[in-house]
Amino acid sequence: MNIKCGGDIVSTKICSKCKTENNENHNYCFACGYPLNDSIKEKEIIRLLGISFGLEVYNMLDKLVNVYESILYERPNYADVRYRCALAYEIKGDYQKAIYHLMEALKINPDYIQARSKLADIYVILGNYQEALIEYKNLLNTKIKYTFADVHNNIGVIYEKQGNIKQAKAYYQKAISLNPKFAKPYYNLGNIYYEKGDYEQAIAYYKKALSLKLEIPEVYNNLALAYYKLDNLIETENNFLNAIKLDPFFFDAYYNIILFYIQNNNFHNARKYLDILKQRYPKNFEIDYLEKNLDKKMKESIKNETIEEKGKKI
Secondary structure, three states: OEEEEOOEEEEEEEOOOOOOEEEOOOOEOOOOOOEOOHHHHHHHHHHHHHHHHHHHHOOOHHHHHHHHHHHHHHOOOOHHHHHHHHHHHHHHOOHHHHHHHHHHHHHHOOOOHHHHHHHHHHHHHOOOHHHHHHHHHHHHOOOOOOOOHHHHHHHHHHHHHOOOHHHHHHHHHHHHHHOOOOOHHHHHHHHHHHHHOOHHHHHHHHHHHHHOOOOOHHHHHHHHHHHHHOOOHHHHHHHHHHHHHHOOOOHHHHHHHHHHHHHOOOHHHHHHHHHHHHHHOOOOHHHHHHHHHHHHHHHHHHHHHHHHHHHHHO
């Protein structure tokens, strides 16, 4: 922009951010500090990207988001920054802004599989299963060459949540056919067979998941439950303990093994694990139920022992 002043023409630069007029020899806006020419802007974007890597390492989310938004102000079609900005918002718990940036990234690149997969994952977190299902199925139609075994598994999870067990099972089996070394669909099939009452088949799938290194406490916990249904008490106890060993704060495994010990009159171990659970979860009404159950069973046991002793003396 040229301004005539006292017979001389003075060139000025208008800041695209705050609209302030600046002298032509300024590289940055004197009002807001924003770069005024493209080469400076490009260097600034590179500098901000470098800063963003450091902020990611130190998990400084608020500053990280501000850096990404600054880059996107100048380069709104930067799909990768949109994706990374969405990840930061997701960690902050701001799912709506995460969804916005993921959708913008997908407008730029409809075959951006990480962005579409993350969008579907967030819909699942929010309980928007139908939207998640649409995005997962869109993934299967992308041009990128990829087996998508994980996507088939995720679609199976959604169908299972919706109560469509037949479809869930079909997608889990498809995931296995695409990648036989993918552990999660074996675990999910184990859960389906457990709910059907086919405990031997459930055990087979849980053990297959474990053989493929799906080392999560839920597998051991559910395996223990399946063994309990078959009255295999040794394997029941061992697998509850494996779950606790893997995650010393896994509430479900503690709860189940305490009930297991109570039902089998092993009051010493029931008390031992109940005390541990009370220390780790001091305010939990389910623990009160366990304690009352234990006290009741112990009193019944003492009463039965007294009756037996009296019977011997008659």
